[in-house]
Amino acid sequence: MPRIAPLEPPYPADIAAQFDRIMRGAPPLMLFRVMAGHARAWEKFRGGGLLDRGPLSLREREIVIDRTCALNRSEYEWGVHVATFAAAAHLTADEIRATVHGDADAPCWSNAERALMTAVDALHHSATLRAAEFEELGAHYDAGQILEIILLCGFYRTVSYLTNALDLPLETRAARFPA
Incomplete structure (x- = not known):
């Protein structure tokens, strides 16, 4: 178990929708579940994402x-x-x-x-x-x-x-x- 407890299902609807967008139907990663339990941390974390089609291959x-x-x-x-x-x-x-x-x-x-x-x-x-x-x-x-x-x-x-x-x-x- 991580040092900060992760969210457990059922997830709030907005968080579930975010997990679905990120994970494309796969279960959410533990990291995401921990971060999503803390609104400010989750928002900042998602805002820093660089997995879109950026300038690198x-x-x-x-x-x-x-x-x-x-x-x-x-x-x-x-x-x-x-x-x-x-x-x-x-x-x-x-x-x-x-x-x-x-x-x-x-x-x-x-x-x-x-x-x-x-x-x-x-x-x-x-x-x-x-x-x-x-x-x-x-x-x-x-x-x-x-x-x-x-x-x-x-x-x-x-x-x-x-x-x-x-x-x-x-x-x-x-x-x-x-x-």
Whole structure:
């Protein structure tokens, strides 16, 4: 059980409708059930969502999210994203493993993906991008995409804080960190 009790069914109609929109008919994630029990937190959390069709491809978005969650040791969120999006994002087993155990120089990444991984690592470790890191990112991504990358890193660091600090049990259908 997480440290803050989740909502239990039956859910209020407005929350049930929001869960249905987000989960597309699947049962709501524990994280969503915990957050939805606190109106302000749920509203702010949903307002920060970046899973729409933004300026990055699904693959690019998922590399950023998976790496951010792995660096923050959020097996919960990493596992949900890998189980939900890895196949559609055409991430191979080697690439999925590299988000946890690899680095930007892993041979599975393209040059643009190396720039993504380098940026995520830099933002995680120093909360900034050095000039060379920003320049390399700019060689592959435009300003809107760079802002999206930074926003994704920040949002999923927050999500990692939530999943880790709340001690959420891993979702049964989620992937697990590779050994």
